[in-house]
Amino acid sequence: MIRKDIQFDKKGRLRHFLTTEGISRPLITDILDYAENFASVVNKPVKKAPLLRGKTIANLFFEASTRTRTTFELAAKRLSADVININIQTSATKKGESLLDMLRNLEAMHTDMFIVRHMTSGAAHFIAEHVAPHISVINAGDGSHAHPTQAMLDMFTIRRHKPDFTALRVAIVGDIMHSRVARSQIHALNILGVPDVRVIGPHTLIPPHVENMGVHVFHQVEQGLRDADVIIMLRLQRERMQGALLPSEAEYFANYGLTPDKLALAKPDAIVMHPGPINRGVEIDSTVADGPQSVILEQVTNGLAVRMAIMAMVLGRTSDEEVAS
Amino acid sequence: MIRKDIQFDKKGRLRHFLTTEGISRPLITDILDYAENFASVVNKPVKKAPLLRGKTIANLFFEASTRTRTTFELAAKRLSADVININIQTSATKKGESLLDMLRNLEAMHTDMFIVRHMTSGAAHFIAEHVAPHISVINAGDGSHAHPTQAMLDMFTIRRHKPDFTALRVAIVGDIMHSRVARSQIHALNILGVPDVRVIGPHTLIPPHVENMGVHVFHQVEQGLRDADVIIMLRLQRERMQGALLPSEAEYFANYGLTPDKLALAKPDAIVMHPGPINRGVEIDSTVADGPQSVILEQVTNGLAVRMAIMAMVLGRTSDEEVAS
Amino acid sequence: MIRKDIQFDKKGRLRHFLTTEGISRPLITDILDYAENFASVVNKPVKKAPLLRGKTIANLFFEASTRTRTTFELAAKRLSADVININIQTSATKKGESLLDMLRNLEAMHTDMFIVRHMTSGAAHFIAEHVAPHISVINAGDGSHAHPTQAMLDMFTIRRHKPDFTALRVAIVGDIMHSRVARSQIHALNILGVPDVRVIGPHTLIPPHVENMGVHVFHQVEQGLRDADVIIMLRLQRERMQGALLPSEAEYFANYGLTPDKLALAKPDAIVMHPGPINRGVEIDSTVADGPQSVILEQVTNGLAVRMAIMAMVLGRTSDEEVAS
Numbered sequence: 001m002i003r004k005d006i007q008f009d010k011k012g013r014l015r016h017f018l019t020t021e022g023i024s025r026p027l028i029t030d031i032l033d034y035a036e037n038f039a040s041v042v043n044k045p046v047k048k049a050p051l052l053r054g055k056t057i058a059n060l061f062f063e064a065s066t067r068t069r070t071t072f073e074l075a076a077k078r079l080s081a082d083v084i085n086i087n088i089q090t091s092a093t094k095k096g097e098s099l100l101d102m103l104r105n106l107e108a109m110h111t112d113m114f115i116v117r118h119m120t121s122g123a124a125h126f127i128a129e130h131v132a133p134h135i136s137v138i139n140a141g142d143g144s145h146a147h148p149t150q151a152m153l154d155m156f157t158i159r160r161h162k163p164d165f166t167a168l169r170v171a172i173v174g175d176i177m178h179s180r181v182a183r184s185q186i187h188a189l190n191i192l193g194v195p196d197v198r199v200i201g202p203h204t205l206i207p208p209h210v211e212n213m214g215v216h217v218f219h220q221v222e223q224g225l226r227d228a229d230v231i232i233m234l235r236l237q238r239e240r241m242q243g244a245l246l247p248s249e250a251e252y253f254a255n256y257g258l259t260p261d262k263l264a265l266a267k268p269d270a271i272v273m274h275p276g277p278i279n280r281g282v283e284i285d286s287t288v289a290d291g292p293q294s295v296i297l298e299q300v301t302n303g304l305a306v307r308m309a310i311m312a313m314v315l316g317r318t319s320d321e322e323v324a325s
Numbered sequence: 326m327i328r329k330d331i332q333f334d335k336k337g338r339l340r341h342f343l344t345t346e347g348i349s350r351p352l353i354t355d356i357l358d359y360a361e362n363f364a365s366v367v368n369k370p371v372k373k374a375p376l377l378r379g380k381t382i383a384n385l386f387f388e389a390s391t392r393t394r395t396t397f398e399l400a401a402k403r404l405s406a407d408v409i410n411i412n413i414q415t416s417a418t419k420k421g422e423s424l425l426d427m428l429r430n431l432e433a434m435h436t437d438m439f440i441v442r443h444m445t446s447g448a449a450h451f452i453a454e455h456v457a458p459h460i461s462v463i464n465a466g467d468g469s470h471a472h473p474t475q476a477m478l479d480m481f482t483i484r485r486h487k488p489d490f491t492a493l494r495v496a497i498v499g500d501i502m503h504s505r506v507a508r509s510q511i512h513a514l515n516i517l518g519v520p521d522v523r524v525i526g527p528h529t530l531i532p533p534h535v536e537n538m539g540v541h542v543f544h545q546v547e548q549g550l551r552d553a554d555v556i557i558m559l560r561l562q563r564e565r566m567q568g569a570l571l572p573s574e575a576e577y578f579a580n581y582g583l584t585p586d587k588l589a590l591a592k593p594d595a596i597v598m599h600p601g602p603i604n605r606g607v608e609i610d611s612t613v614a615d616g617p618q619s620v621i622l623e624q625v626t627n628g629l630a631v632r633m634a635i636m637a638m639v640l641g642r643t644s645d646e647e648v649a650s
Numbered sequence: 651m652i653r654k655d656i657q658f659d660k661k662g663r664l665r666h667f668l669t670t671e672g673i674s675r676p677l678i679t680d681i682l683d684y685a686e687n688f689a690s691v692v693n694k695p696v697k698k699a700p701l702l703r704g705k706t707i708a709n710l711f712f713e714a715s716t717r718t719r720t721t722f723e724l725a726a727k728r729l730s731a732d733v734i735n736i737n738i739q740t741s742a743t744k745k746g747e748s749l750l751d752m753l754r755n756l757e758a759m760h761t762d763m764f765i766v767r768h769m770t771s772g773a774a775h776f777i778a779e780h781v782a783p784h785i786s787v788i789n790a791g792d793g794s795h796a797h798p799t800q801a802m803l804d805m806f807t808i809r810r811h812k813p814d815f816t817a818l819r820v821a822i823v824g825d826i827m828h829s830r831v832a833r834s835q836i837h838a839l840n841i842l843g844v845p846d847v848r849v850i851g852p853h854t855l856i857p858p859h860v861e862n863m864g865v866h867v868f869h870q871v872e873q874g875l876r877d878a879d880v881i882i883m884l885r886l887q888r889e890r891m892q893g894a895l896l897p898s899e900a901e902y903f904a905n906y907g908l909t910p911d912k913l914a915l916a917k918p919d920a921i922v923m924h925p926g927p928i929n930r931g932v933e934i935d936s937t938v939a940d941g942p943q944s945v946i947l948e949q950v951t952n953g954l955a956v957r958m959a960i961m962a963m964v965l966g967r968t969s970d971e972e973v974a975s
Contacts, residue, residue: 046378046379047379048379054695054697055697056697074407077381087716098930108948108950108951109951109954110951110954111724277426280426297430298433300430300434301434301435372704372706373704392755395756399706399734403732601751602752603751605748622754622757622758625755
């Protein structure tokens with residue numbers, strides 16, 4: 001089992017950001033409130049804040065992701081930090097160096113934060129358990145486990161449109177089984193008091209006993225979307241088709257793809273979200289993706305503000321300790 | 326057909342820089358004059374200007390070019406901008422994301438400028454037609470169509486040696502057919518009032534009806550170079566040889582390679598230019614490339630100043646609008 | 651033969667840093683003393699010094715090395731320099747451009763320093779002999795010849811634990827034959843007056859006539875380690891095994907791997923060093939690598955300070971000249 005308290009230091013302040021599971025509602029609210037400041041910074045002509053000047057942030061991407069790496073890199077640069085991109089494929093781990101030895105070396109170079117993306121669930125926790133006291137770890141996606149900064153930017157986006165979480169019906173549609181995004185969203189939505197979180201998808205893509213996470217399961221999208229305030233479409237990984245979990249893209253789109261007709265079943269002011277990159281004509285129709293209810297690009301913009309907030313909050317803490325030590 | 330007015334905003338100010346075709350002589354002169362300021366910045370001990378502090382510039386290189394990417398990256402950093410290099414090969418477009426969706430995402434991250442290099446003619450225009458109002462696009466080379474910043478640095482270099490464009494004879498030698506550099510140069514030279522622009526090359530490498538661009542065509546290099554003030558040698562793409570357009574490198578060099586003998590046909594104070602990287606012994610003899618009339622390395626240095634000027638001019642405009650909005 | 655005086659300008663100041671061979675004891679001491687300042691900078695909350703603001707440093711890594719490139723990049727950024735990473739594999743040298751033409755172009759872009767890593771001995775010297783007067787070259791490892799910044803960070807680390815070099819016994823263990831690290835260490839240790847420098851390894855991995863470098867040769871590790879103050883373990887390149895120079899990793903570890911038993915032969919306060927990345931269970935036992943006598947991670951930390959010192963010293967010199975010119 002993964003320890004949840006590892007995210008906090010002895011004074012209870014956020015040290016790592018690995019999962020939304022088990023964090024408190026006030027903490028989520030603090031992060032969202034803090035991110036509001038950065039949402040205005042990125043609209044200024046000079047989009048810089050000096051908060052992390054002199055800090056060094058290492059991007060450790062064991063799994064390629066241009067988009068996520070770019071948003072973290074931009075967030076770090078706008079906070080005036082130095083950023084090092086470590087290409088794991090060509091690094092010394094290929095020469096037989098262990099992961100832990102690589103981490104020890106980066107620590108010895110006085111880096112302050114690791115942004116970790118890994119194909120294995122639990123990788124960011126493993127790293128967080130083994131880093132030196134002055135290092136913070138942010139999970140940028142680990143296997144099918146968690147993608148907590150994505151979930152936080154989604155909460156930020158929802159709150160801007162629907163401020164009262166306790167009155168919402170949120171429907172998450174697609175491959176729940178393999179989605180780290182969905183897992184992190186479900187935890188956050190529950191903590192924020194959303195009374196009705198729904199997951200919708202074919203039997204093969206809904207994990208067994210998912211009801212225990214506090215969600216309602218629907219296999220018919222028409223039932224699941226009814227009166228929803230927020231619809232979150234998940235990206236369909238095309239490799240699932242080869243895995244015999246799904247018949248074809250066309251059939252998936254017919255059953256679960258978000259079209260104007262299906263959208264009409266939700267509340268008239270429902271918002272449509274997607275973590276990107278979108279597969280047009282697979283899980284979402286272009287009319288909907290580009291339509292007035294879509295907030296997909298707002299999510300991208302908010303992602304910068306939320307990541308700036310989390311990085312600044314986590315490193316703000318460690319600076320105190322460094323100054324004291 | 327490609328719209329020329331797309332480069333300007335409603336107030337007639339330069340918004341994108343996509344082609345030298347159809348721009349005005351005063352605009353070219355403004356850019357060259359502005360670049361003179363940056364030519365002195367790069368000679369100072371601290372080669373930094375704070376003009377683009379807080380701006381984010383994304384290098385979108387669909388076609389690899391270390392040299393061009395490096396000069397744009399250096400120019401941006403010397404203007405204090407943040408630079409993001411997007412490796413198109415590993416980016417989400419591989420996951421099936423469309424080009425336009427990728428652009429929308431970069432826009433949503435509040436980038437301010439795209440530097441675009443693409444193997445397809447018209448790609449930068451296509452992107453410029455579809456970007457959000459706050460984004461500027463600079464064409465860093467599209468297919469065989471245009472390479473306008475290269476042409477501008479060439480004009481800058483010529484003017485430093487030969488200030489009166491209306492008294493010049495300029496000879497461009499080589500593969501005119503496939504050269505985006507030549508096209509952009511010809512437009513700029515005509516706009517600046519150069520009375521005699523010559524293109525020189527074998528029949529297979531001169532496009533039909535090129536006279537309509539306002540140039541004189543020569544197939545004999547000895548005739549074409551006679552009394553030239555400026556000689557621009559083009560890089561010979563070796564793949565042309567396989568395409569049966571050329572017999573051999575040796576024969577090409579014998580016929581069109583710039584040797585001291587051929588150079589002697591030009592005016593005694595003629596300058597020799599080349600956009601680089603040079604093929605020694607193919608289109609140019611080392612004696613000439615490294616000789617006193619060569620300004621090839623000055624072109625590289627001037628490229629930084631000219632690119633700084635264009636980036637600052639284009640983004641200076643958009644900042645006004647952002648501040649107002 | 652390689653010229654040693656190429657490292658200095660006409661006023662005798664350090665211009666390049668290519669080898670520890672033939673430099674003076676006061677120069678080494680100056681570098682180590684200067685590095686002490688940077689060792690404290692990296693412990694401050696804002697790990698930045700503005701010394702190289704406006705300078706441009708190009709990483710030219712012909713041989714991949716994530717770790718060394720990262721330390722140079724971090725060192726440069728902490729000195730506020732701009733850093734350009736040139737990926738040699740995709741650069742114009744692939745288009746047939748010569749190395750010297752590539753250097754000329756980087757010079758023309760007003761870069762100030764090249765950090766060179768190359769698989770060929772003498773490559774950094776070759777480049778230093780051919781660069782423009784305003785450029786400094788730092789050798790980040792050339793073939794089996796030299797790795798002088800590694801040697802300097804090793805001297806720094808030794809001095810922090812054993813301040814009097816003239817009272818030391820230093821043992822270097824492993825593949826001396828192919829080690830640029832060992833060569834640079836031996837020169838530095840001799841210059842600093844270490845009375846007993848030992849090299850230890852199998853016959854196949856000790857170069858003939860190495861005694862001429864001022865070292866004592868041992869083939870039995872138990873004899874060589876006796877009463878050592880400093881033990882430097884070298885990384886075993888696994889490809890040596892295929893080259894029939896070594897029987898097997900297990901046999902190498904049995905004979906030369908540093909275990910607690912062998913370490914006990916050295917002085918009780920001996921320190922254990924390794925340039926990294928370490929091969930656990932090949933040249934060093936984990937108990938020793940992670941034990942109280944190991945200073946391996948200190949070496950990494952000191953590497954940043956020492957590289958900052960060398961870069962600042964070398965470029966401090968050239969700025970004077972630029973200001974004057």
